[in-house]
Amino acid sequence: MSTKLNIRVIRQFTFLLCFVWTLAIAGAFVWSYYMQKNAILDMAKAEARIAFQKDALYRKWAAKHGGVYVPVTSETPPNPNLSRIQERDIITPSGKLLTLINPAYMTRQVFEQADKEDNYVRGHITSLNPIRKENAPDSWEQNALKAFENGAKEFSNLQRSNGREYLRLMRPFYVEQPCLKCHAAQGYKLGDIRGGISVSVPMALYADVSSRGSIVRSSTLATIWFLGMGLIAFGSRKLTKSTELLYEKNALLEDEIVEREMSQKQLQEQAVLLEEEIAEREMTQERLQEQAVQLEEEVFERQKTQERLDVKANMLQEEINFRMQSEEALRKSEASLQLAQRAAKMGSWTWYIKGNQVEWSKEMFQLFGVDEASFSGDIADVISLALHPETLPNRRISR
Secondary structure, three states: OOHHHHHHHHHHHHHHHHHHHHHHHHHHHHHHHHHHHHHHHHHHHHHHHHHHHHHHHHHHHHHHOOOEEEEOOOOOOOOHHHOOOOOOEEEOOOOOEEEEEOHHHHHHHHHHHHHOOOOOOEEEEEOOOOOOHHHOOOHHHHHHHHHHHOOOOOEEEEEEEOOEEEEEEEEEEEOOHHHHHHHHHHOOOOOOEEEEEEEEEEHHHHHHHHHHHHHHHHHHHHHHHHHHHHHHHHHHHHHHHHHHHHHHHHHOHHHHHHHHHHHHHHHHHHHHHHHHHHHHHHHHHHHHHHHHHHHHHHHHHHHHHHHHHHHHHHHHHHHHHHHHHHHHHHHHHHHHHHHHHHHHOOOOEEEEOOOOEEEEOHHHHHHHOOOHHHOOOEHHHHHHHHOOHHHOOOOOOOO
């Protein structure tokens, strides 16, 4: 095969490798875009679930307490659906008019406040059988509520509304005992699906994250693509040159023979260097042996040091034993003192002047008939217990 033919094959292989590399980078871009899109969708779902749990928690709190009373305003008029409740409206002692708002009324007002803000997570409380017509479900919520009746626990997808994209998520509400206060008349019983809360997370909140991620991803993959193409071009060029050099070497075989002879001479020189290295290693071995002797001497010195430490440890143990024996003797002495006081019907006491406190022995409590648990130790109380009332001074003891 000629040199030109080999170079043509190398170029064809290079073009094929560039095509495969470009397809791989494009596939990586599509895959990373798909993964980022799913990650953003998962984050939006997580935010929607957190919002639902928060709404359900404060709604459950209000239901547990039977609702809350708030001042009557134009935005919070009395709820006509609670007119059957005897204390729907009350007046405080100061003359302020309060009205009872149930969990649904409170939740609706919170959602209406969120609707007035831009890029807020929005919510809507709804049911297939609402008391208020304003709480009627839209078509998406109807599909979700019907899915709940068929056993679904959650319903979510992406939807566009007013030119904006939202992640909508809905979970059901089940009838609990506090719910029957307002909804028993509709025929609900415990455990029934009362309705649900739909949460709408604006995807615009994640637009910047997605945009930055796309820019970083595109820049990274473009850089990798350019590096790969550069390496392919470099490899192709290198391989072409190697092929040309191979044929040049075949033509310069005599020069190669001369180079081999020079290599033989270099090997001989290296052999001389190797002998010198062997001699140097032998000298190193002798130094290591000398260091080994020094190490043995150091080990012997450390053993002697360890023996001295053992002697000191034994002396310390003897001192500890002596102190333990002294403490045991002291305890026996105290026990003998207590026996002697008990036999002589005597007691001992100690007065701590700084704290004005007195400490009695057990025999003192028996002699004066005082309960040890109720003994305060105060000097004034001790004097009142130990002395006859007629002998007490007319002035009080300073505590």
